Amino acid sequence: MAFAIGATSPLLLFALAGRRMSERIAAFRRRQRSIRGASGVVMILRDHLGEPKRDHNRR
Known part of the structure; x- marks a missing residue:
């Protein structure tokens, strides 16, 4: 009986x-x-509205 309850409890939860x-x-x-x-x-x-984008081609 204990085995049956222990085996079905996880199935019920799932x-x-x-x-x-x-x-x-x-x-x-x-x-x-x-x-x-x-x-x-x-x-x-x-x-x-975010940060201004940087131009990576400029140095």
């Missing part, structure tokens, strides 16, 4: 973790377009 992961992935997919748009805006702002 099943529950997999279920939570699938819920999170579904939530991400619903918001994917907004996330990608916001990421693009952040990248553009970071590029324009």
